[in-house]
Amino acid sequence: MTIYIGNLSYQATQQDVEEIFNDYGSVKRVQLITDRETGRMRGFGFVDMSDEDEEDNAIENLNGATWMxxxxxxxxxxPRENRSGFRS
Incomplete structure (x- = not known):
């Protein structure tokens, strides 16, 4: 399972995000989304953790928490939505 993390500070780094999620378990991967053209952080990302119980605990404790x-x-x-311009 993957965790969505939004409303991130534009100064947050992958290491910063990994550190706060490590308080709740073992982090497998952090992916912060950047703008393709400018390379600037877009304010959201995704975190994968080793255990679903750890993920649930992280979500429960971090959702709505003030950070940075x-x-x-x-x-x-x-799941990612199909964003093509074609509609049926």
Whole structure:
């Protein structure tokens, strides 16, 4: 399972995010999303943890928590939507 983390500070680094999630268990991967053209952080990312119970605990404790001056949005990631311009 993957955790979505939103409303991140634009100054947050992968290491910063990994450190706060490590308080709740073993982090396998952190991916912060950047703008393709500018390379700037877009304010959200994804975290994979080793255990589903650890993920649930992280979501419960970090969702709505203030970190780096911002209220975090943390929940289970939803499958990516098809964003093509074609509609049927």
């Amino acid at each position: 001056g911002r209220a975090l949005k943390v929940n289970k990631a939803r």
